[in-house]
Amino acid sequence: MKHFIRLTAVLLLAVWLVPEPITGFGVTEAQAQRNFQRGRMPNLLDMLFGGGLRKQRQQRIQRKRTETRRVIVRGGTSNARITRQPAPKVIVQKSENAKTVLVVGDFLADGLNWGLEQAYSENPDVVFLDKSSGLSGMVRDDVVDWPVRTPELIEEFSPVAVVVAVGMNDRQQIRMSGKRIAKLTDEWKTEYVDRIERLVKAVRDRDLPLIWLGLPPVGSGRMTTDYLVFNEIYRTAVEAAGGEFVDIWDGFTNAEGAFISAGPDINGQIVRLRNSDGINMTNAGKRKLAFYAEKAIRKLTGIGSSSVNAALLGSLNQDLLKAPEYDPAKSGKTAVISLDDTATEGAGGLDGAVGFTKAGADESATSYDLVSKGLAFAPWEDRIDAQWGLPEKVQKADGENIAGEEANPEKSAAVPDAEPAVSSQ
DSSP, X not given: OXXXXXXXXXXXXXXXXXXXXXXXXXXXXXXXXXXXXXXXXXXXXXXXXXXXXHHHHHHHHHHHHHHEEEEEETTEEEEEEOOOOOOOOOOOOOOTTOEEEEEEESHHHHHHHHHHHHHTTTXXXXXXXXXOOTTOOSSOXXXXXXXXXXXXXXXXXXXXXXXXXXXXXXXXXXXXXXXXXXXXXXXXXXXXXXXXXXXXXXXXXXXXXXXXXXXXXXXXXXXXXXXXXXXXXXXXXXXXXXXXXXXXXXXGBOTTSOBBSEEEOTXXXXXXXXXXXXXXXXXXXXXXXXXXXHHHHHHHHOTTHHHHHHHHHHTSXXXXXXXXXXXXXXXXXXXXXOSOOXXXXXXXXXXXXXXXXXXXXXXXXXXXXXXXXXXXXXXXXXXXXXXXXXOSSOOOTTOOOTTSSOOOHHHHHOOTTOOOOOOOO
């Protein structure tokens, strides 16, 4: 042991006395040269192991720094793994008769428009027209007077729907009749509500679908509190006029309802949603805004319904479904519908909801005939009910009998001891 200690001391002394970089003991000449240029001489670990341990440790530290970011949460911070955001999609050439969706509002609307363009990047039949103004709002009508400007845009571009995202800049006094009205006072709210209702009316009077995106929480607690008040004003005015208010609040908070700068994207991956200012959106945040809006657009206009149907049918094994030997009981193989596809997730209503019976033949759900008309599906060959055949008559919307016999009013009325229907309410 004493000999080993002496040998080690001699080696260390030799290292410090040698004026040129050492290339022995596993340290390459290139490594020694880099160390010498940096003013750091190789230590014992470098000489014995060639700097491998140091390099591995530095790589581990670098990976940790790359994968881990500080996620801002109201009331503290926490660590989370951040997934690298994908590159923006290439937008396909739009067709000449593509439908136009008008997007108006402030800088939130600008980000929403970008997200919608990405969401419909492969759809040539829809164009999103960005007429937002970053510094505008419903307070500063000297920048853009949206209740006046929006109908002008509608007349000029003839959109099939109008999407609104505004209010991020509205935490300020209203100037009216030569005076300043303090924010969120009763007089301020009265004037603000009037401006919102005029904008809503400008769209709905032209019988256009209106999709109004709510404001998200931000890093500032006071701003967030005000935005909650604004959202209730928007919701009340929009829903009263038959428009669609899209609440995005929960998409940018954690389980406790606190603001987060990073969270799940549309694919469930943890990504950075907000910039360092806690207000503006990253590309992933903009895409998430569009995720909420596109469902409302699809519901009110039918735009994108074909993509959803394709996604749904794509999740079915059609060959398996139609095969003569299709026998789930024996083979254990069935046609499976994916429930986690983002295109079909969060439809917000079952078949038969408002607007379902008005759907065109090419846009209706597969169960449209059954729900709306009472028409049963024809059984496939070799299915157990195929041998029964189809009834001679199928119940129509005008009240014909589904069993193939003409309805008998007298017979149907003669049920004296019938139990009353049980309400689910």
